[in-house]
Amino acid sequence: MNKNINKLLNALSQQKGFVTARQLAEIVGVTERSIRNYVNRINNTTKDQNVIISSREGYILNKKICSNYLNNKIYETIDDKLLFDIAIILTDTDEYIKLEDVSNKLHYSSESIRVKVQKLFYKIKKLGLNIKIDSRIFTGIKLIGEEKDKRILIEELVPIQNFSKDSLINDLNNFLSKITNIDELNLYCNEVINKTMINYHFTIGYLAYIKLIVHIVILKYRISNGNIVNCKNCYNVNDICSFAEFKLSQNLAKQLKFNNYDKEIYMLTYYLLSLPINFSENDNIRDNHTTINICETLLKTEKNFDLPLFSCEKYRTQIKNHISRAINPIKENIPIFNPYFSELKHEYLFAYVIASYIYDDLKNKLNIVNIPESEIAYLSIHIQFILNNHSSPVINALLICNCKKIEVELIKSKIEIFFENIKVQNIMSSIDKLNNSNYDLIFDANNDHKKDVNNNMVYISRNFSSNDIQRVQRYLETIGTSKIISQIDYYKLNEKNSIDAIKYMLTKSGYLHLLNFFLERESMSTTDIGNLTAVPHPFLKSGFHIPKAIVGINESSILWGEQNVRLIILYIPSNKLEVNKRFFRDIYVHINDITIVQQLLKSQSKLEFIKIWNQERGY
Template identity: 25%
Template structure:
């Protein structure tokens, strides 16, 4: 059979969308063509379909239509052509995605495909295809699936029925094929009435979903129907899991199954209710108060303990942020169910979250460790990324709250009363909404002053001694230059630059003999202690922080860090291993140790963002490993890459 051209495809789609006959003039008007062109086009379509056994039916004086029993065959033909008419990827990464989509679609019909067909469709050699299939198998392995050869028929996906369905749903939903006009299933199709009735059932049992969640659920039902035709009842039996048969999700699942059996006139095994039940329990519900109180308390304890750890490590106090606590609490109900039932979740925002919010990812890692202790399973990065979004919101609220507070300032004036009044008046007149003047001190009073509640010193004399907070020198009459100096200070969110944290003595290369993350951190830390760059207590704090949650950020990089009151000045140290080691989830070869004092919290986030912006680039990491050069690393933050 030849491929349909664009005009023929449009004619078929139009007829599929209509439940009544269309005249050639109706079709011509809709497509902006002549009726004769439409008549010739339909004849060519039917000539092309003789080997398939379907056709567009023509009735004199009534027009054209597609028989209802043939509509699904037409839809599947059009969807099949997606793989034949789309732009063929010429890069390996694109071919891998194409192959994964291809195998997912084939599993809807439990079909195989041979290597010869794939090489023809991709326009690649057999050698190239085999190399691609190695990566395809690796990707399938992450879904607990394999690619098997079945007799002489070809290749197809093998695995548990639950994993196969999950994989199909992920691929189709990710690519938006479910929303495509060209795509439908043999039983459900894109039936608005069906979606409406399923929505009514969900509402009846108080099961609520987002729009995307609902579309995902409809897709789940479509795959259930399609796959049920090809698999044995035994292969659909799930492992024994505890369920609450009195729960609204279970009763809703029963109602959905009964509706499908009755309305669609299909035979489905009773154990399919479990598949529906599991899917429903992983969707977020707006009315979680029906859950058992003891589980609610357990989750709250987990959240509160995590927030206490964050306050202890980073001195960021989120313990009173009720919006964060409630948001995490709601999220944990659905997240923990997903993990218990080993349901995968896609996070298409993960890469962007890691790049834009590396600090919040570190906070989410701490909560993920608590979840792992409860469930005894590793928490996937996709889930950690969603947890990080809650901390992003909390940090934004905290930043707004901090920025809305006035900067607390003491004035130091060595001259008379009149000059000090002028100094206070000019600063108050210019910065009254941003600065709160606590006191006016003499130089001698400054020595005895408690700075614990003060942010800045503005002085008319140069201060030689070291003070625990920043100070600015201004003229006694506060001219334009002085106003500009204060304005600049207020606008800067960070007191120093990342390059101020670097020194060549803290750039260590060719590290050998370490086999895990703790050995690597200890090796670098001990060298820093030996040269007086840090105190031994800093290394202890660093190792303690790493035990709370992994600090790898991907791309062969990890950023172990700690915040401690004993650290007088922030510092960065870089270690480059001779060979990569496995960290927690991925391999790491570049280790950036970050020591932060407790007074520069905003700077802490800024450093994370600057480091991630550079070290997430494969070219930068490759150059660092190859060059092993301190000046190159420093230039990244002065000139960029």
């Protein structure tokens, strides 16, 4: 699928309402005309309804049919198949082969083959594979590398999102015709994978199911040609035997008749560990060097985030088992398959921060070079579950009300019934009697509003209506963050890359000594979150106590990871979990709407930026 069309669909999926062509053009990094062409191209692939609805207000995703659209064969896969077939020819030989010979085999011009080989080179580089394309004048080209990496390359060239559910076998047969046939595909799907799923009581998503079919086709083809993998054996035999995936791998190897190759069974186990497979029963992973290090990291993370990742046995076991499974494919540089990575990184922003911290601490302990962002996103699902179930701290509140005692008690009772974590500790008849503001929240039910007395004050009516409840809820979601926004540093800048932008903002605000912490975080996983926004921050380690936000609006878009960015919200975290959690939640609420982002980008001063930000909060 066209990369820019992917960006367009991803941008539209994040919006609540209509988005203009101009806004989309800035997000995707193309012209408005290109956006209109992409929309027409997408809509022309469906008959009755458009995938993207157009109006005078702009564009919006038709979510009713979007999922069907994404699961159907959208574009012709001729170019994808040509690249795949070239890779098969290059991996099938240990000798140099001339481009003319490749073009003759595939019936394409030498120039077309040369362009595709260049594209193959960039694909290898992007995947970080231990493969190189060696080229010699008058001799030809040769693919040099490990068998495992060659298989990964071949598999990553298969556009699994283009295969229709209704004609899966035929689509796969057409694309993989160089290495399999329809009889083999029927055997692998119906007799091997489907029956194994029933016998071993596991489920798997549709795209992962296609990945598994493709992997088995490639595995069988390569073994039949005498190409055997050589894996690192990251675990000893006793450890790997505890995984349900190992037993599944043994069964598949027996059915596919390669069970006499131990290293192939180990490698298939590692591959299965990289897929989101759900077993009906949890396996019991043995304690070993890896699990001990994971537990040490969870204890450290719990202390820094005040989140029961270690002390709660249920959470500790869940995360320990998840990471233990992921370590092998990560060490073998097998891609962790996660088709929902972008959405998870955007929606579970704070959970993603904690997951990044965990893997940063584990990198040196477990001798891991790179942690794929797709795996960090998977771990963030577990973290988000814990955040959702983690009880919020008690909020000490003051109620100001000059009603009769029984009316005051009724208001107090309503507040504490609707919000269990709010405890009204004191009641006063007037704000004038307030000597200090040692309360997390102040309710003012009097009519003589005195603006800006306290930034933790919420005005309510004496009957505590539904509007009051909504107002309190909005405040609770951002409690402690309004002060951060009110004290932002605000800069206009014109930098060309993300590192220079971070360095400029830290220097201007006097935090340059933290630069390495920010760069360390970016090296783990870039902090772009979509909608032209990035939220760079250091790993949340002990030592940072006073939270600080620095806002930068860049004159033009910067490529930040794989996203275009203009709004930079640099955050130096608090040592309080709830403050950080709410601040990231506050960012998500604002950045989720491109219209608000555009308004923030047009701001000309700190005060104007804060005013726009607070309007969305309803303050």
